Amino acid sequence: MARAAPSRPVDVPEGPYPVLCTVDVVLLTLDAGALRVLLLRRDHPPYAGAWALPGGYIHPEEDVDARAAAFRVLRAKAGAESPYLEQLATFSGLARDPRGWSVAVAYYALVPSSLLPACEALPGMRWLSVDELPVLPFDHAEIVRTALERLRSKSMYSSLPVYLCGERFTLPQLQAAYEAVLGEKLNKVSFRRKMEEMAMLEPVEGVLHSGGAHRPAQLYQLKPSYRRNLSLLPRGL
């Protein structure tokens, strides 16, 4: 950084310069042990026929803000009503879209696979393992990569992977969600201590999960105060 005198008067009126604004959403779920991202087949140019992230223009007449636009896009294009959703970052510039200079406010969202049967069957929709993605149009590969980095780093310090589980889950199911996100096995004893430290779970009284060859396991759910808010781990997993 070098010293330089301001090159023109402060705050002379200018513009406006309207710009194309879109939202793009990385919607993630966990299915058969794999973290999967929703892709939709594009029906029109640019990149007609390519698989891409759900997205669309912001509708100023309809959307309160960009977050509302992201929820509208998920509802309209993926049938997903209100998953956990966070702003990821904004991607912008002349190079990212052949239609011209554009701004894409990107979000990432998590949804349990148990809530997605209606979507699975639709044509033009695919849930692909994040390890087996095709070449993506625009800068969607970079957006997905950024979302996975955010999900992984945040999962080290919070309850975020809970939103990949259904409303009720066992501790082994929750541990499997953390392991799928982080891409590594976790120690069971240490994992359970960290979940206790976060204090976000409560047992579902009187209900046990009876699955497979194991004895019935306790089911848990999020305490009401954590259903829309993350619980944080100051020292990480």
Next chain:
Amino acid sequence: MARAAPSRPVDVPEGPYPVLCTVDVVLLTLDAGALRVLLLRRDHPPYAGAWALPGGYIHPEEDVDARAAAFRVLRAKAGAESPYLEQLATFSGLARDPRGWSVAVAYYALVPSSLLPACEALPGMRWLSVDELPVLPFDHAEIVRTALERLRSKSMYSSLPVYLCGERFTLPQLQAAYEAVLGEKLNKVSFRRKMEEMAMLEPVEGVLHSGGAHRPAQLYQLKPSYRRNLSLLPRGL
């Protein structure tokens, strides 16, 4: 989240709906032990005469992307050439600007006060302590609050406050920068161990800092590989 069939065909062409796009920058420095933010007096409506964050429209003809627009705004309006700068979040909607539905890509930037003498003297510019800000127009108070939260949480786990120091600094000066950001005193021994753990500093050979009543202290600088990249602390301060 409930199941719902998508309400319209996927990817029917629509729009475009051009939107006003701006960048806003929270430029922070450290002066006389206080964290300060740059405000500029607005010369024209809306909010003429109010003190606000440096910002401006994105210029699609001139800016490669929003980040380039943020650097251009800092250079033109604050004379700041290339401080450490990161995207913060995007603020959007109908309510935030009386001119209409808008998208503001917000950035935060850090600069050592030693590099700012040319700016200090200019009319229409003030560096205010973050604890003594006036009422700000638009959603600038929320943008500043978000920037301070980000700066504080990131400083717990990285070398970020280094960018508030000059090119060369002593360990007590660096500790003072961390303390000003975090708003608390740090233990000297533990602080120095953490700085060693991050391995981003190198002594400036043959140069000592002689200030005040203390004996000359070793000067340090960032190793070249950390001059534009943060060093991370996996377990925090």
